[in-house]
Amino acid sequence: MDSTVDNTSAVPTLVDSSLEVDNRVAVLTLRRNDVRNALTGTALIDDIVRTVQWVNNEAAVSVLIITGDGAAFSSGGNIKEMQAQSGSFAGSPVAIQDHYRRGIQQIPLALAKAEVPVIAAVNGPAMGAGFDLACMCDIRIASTRAKVGETFINLGITPGDGGAWFMQRLLGYQRAAEMTFTGRILEADEALRIGLFLEVVTPEALMPRARELAGQMAAKPPLTLRLTKRMMKLAQRSDLPDFLDLCACFQTMAHHTTDHLEAVNAFLGKREPFYMGK
Numbered sequence: 001m002d003s004t005v006d007n008t009s010a011v012p013t014l015v016d017s018s019l020e021v022d023n024r025v026a027v028l029t030l031r032r033n034d035v036r037n038a039l040t041g042t043a044l045i046d047d048i049v050r051t052v053q054w055v056n057n058e059a060a061v062s063v064l065i066i067t068g069d070g071a072a073f074s075s076g077g078n079i080k081e082m083q084a085q086s087g088s089f090a091g092s093p094v095a096i097q098d099h100y101r102r103g104i105q106q107i108p109l110a111l112a113k114a115e116v117p118v119i120a121a122v123n124g125p126a127m128g129a130g131f132d133l134a135c136m137c138d139i140r141i142a143s144t145r146a147k148v149g150e151t152f153i154n155l156g157i158t159p160g161d162g163g164a165w166f167m168q169r170l171l172g173y174q175r176a177a178e179m180t181f182t183g184r185i186l187e188a189d190e191a192l193r194i195g196l197f198l199e200v201v202t203p204e205a206l207m208p209r210a211r212e213l214a215g216q217m218a219a220k221p222p223l224t225l226r227l228t229k230r231m232m233k234l235a236q237r238s239d240l241p242d243f244l245d246l247c248a249c250f251q252t253m254a255h256h257t258t259d260h261l262e263a264v265n266a267f268l269g270k271r272e273p274f275y276m277g278k
Contacts, residue, residue, distance in 0.1 A: 010058075012050040015043035018069075019051060024062040024218035025211060026055055033070025039129050040088045041078035045103055048133075052110040052118075059277055062218040062225055064114065065210050066137060067121035073146065074130025077104075082155065100160050104129060108162040111136040112233070115226045117217050121210040122146040123203065127185075128155075132163035135170055138229075140196060141210050142188050143203040148196060149185035150176075169236065171195065221259035222277040 011019065020027045028051045030037040030044055039045055048066070055061045068074055081087040088099040111118060120126075120137035125147045134140050134148070150167065152159045159180065167176035175194060179186070192200045201209050217225060227250045235243055254260055258278040266273035 010054065012047075012054040014047045014050065017044060017047040017051070021061060023215060024060065024222070025065065025214040026051070026058075026061045026063070027065045027067065027207075027211075029067055029069050030074060031069045033068075033072070035078060036072035036075035036125070037068045037070070037130065038075050038078040039104055039107070039133070040076075041081045044074075045107060049106045049110045052114050056113065056115045059222065061116060062220075062222050063117050063119065063214040065119045065121055065207075065214055066133070067207065067210070068123050070124075072124040072130070073120070073122045073126040074133055075125065076128030076130040076132075076151075079155065082157075104161045107133060108136055108166070115229055117214075117225070117229055119210055119214055121206050122148070122197070123206055127151050128159075129161045129163070132159065132161050132166060135163065135166040135196075138232075139198050139213070141199045141201065141206065141213065142191065142197045143206045144188050144200055145203055146188045146191070146197070146200070147185050148191050149183060150179045151183045151185065153181065154183040221257065221263060221273075221275045223257050223259060224254050227254055 016030070016032045018029045018031055020029075028048070030047070032038065032042045032044060035042060037044065052064070055064050078087065082089050088103055089096060091099070117139065118137040120134040120140045122134050122140055122142040124143065124145050126134045127147075127149050128151045131148045131150060150159065150163060152163075158164075164176070164180060167180065170176070171179075171194065186194075186196070188197065188200045191197045199209065231247065231250055234246055238246065259273075259275045262273050262275060
């Protein structure tokens with residue numbers, strides 16, 4: 001499907017999604033409502049990976065929003081393909097594991113390397129790998145129509161996309177274990193209560209609120225925002241002494257940006273800053 005952007009270059013070719021960019025915020029919309037935005041059996045995996053890679057290299061983008069078109073955010077794996085043992089679920093055990101490695105597992109690898117904040121605007125049900133996709137984002141804002149579930153066990157399979165890794169870090173082991181071992185589905189209000197969602201809003205308010213939050217981030221110095229995103233992710237896998245060394249290096253780079261001086265001058269001058277991304 002077509003991708004439309006503003007003041008950017010080298011737009012990725014997307015098949016089952018659309019991409020818009022406005023005021024430094026990119027919005028990727030999954031557009032396979034006919035299969036409830038299933039990630040397998042569609043081109044959505046490639047669309048997501050290409051978009052994240054493009055955003056990383058596009059200086060005119062500061063924030064990425066991922067949402068779904070239609071009734072669902074994403075139903076995850078295509079269950080009809082599982083039944084038919086076709087597509088990603090066809091072949092020998094070696095072939096299937098290779099499909100996972102070269103297919104859906106590319107999404108967590110890409111999002112783990114995203115250099116800008118990523119917001120999931122969860123418009124409807126997010127199940128299995130679709131739920132894991134939301135968990136891979138930095139922030140989740142949901143519609144009251146959203147439901148979530150780590151539902152793999154209900155189909156006799158395990159989270160093959162790395163969901164067990166992300167959920168433990170997001171919710172803690174005990175809550176992640178309960179959801180994963182039972183496969184139960186949570187309504188939006190419970191997901192908000194346990195911290196899966198930052199906010200829950202009406203369906204009509206979802207994208208305006210996601211864009212508002214993204215706009216607050218995109219209004220910050222672009223280079224510093226990317227450095228801060230990298231710092232936040234590195235903190236998850238670094239020992240404190242090593243992390244502090246990285247903080248000193250990143251901070252030194254920030255001090256030498258033009259936008260840092262602009263921010264200081266604007267603060268002292270009691271005016272709005274104008275950032276150049278330099």
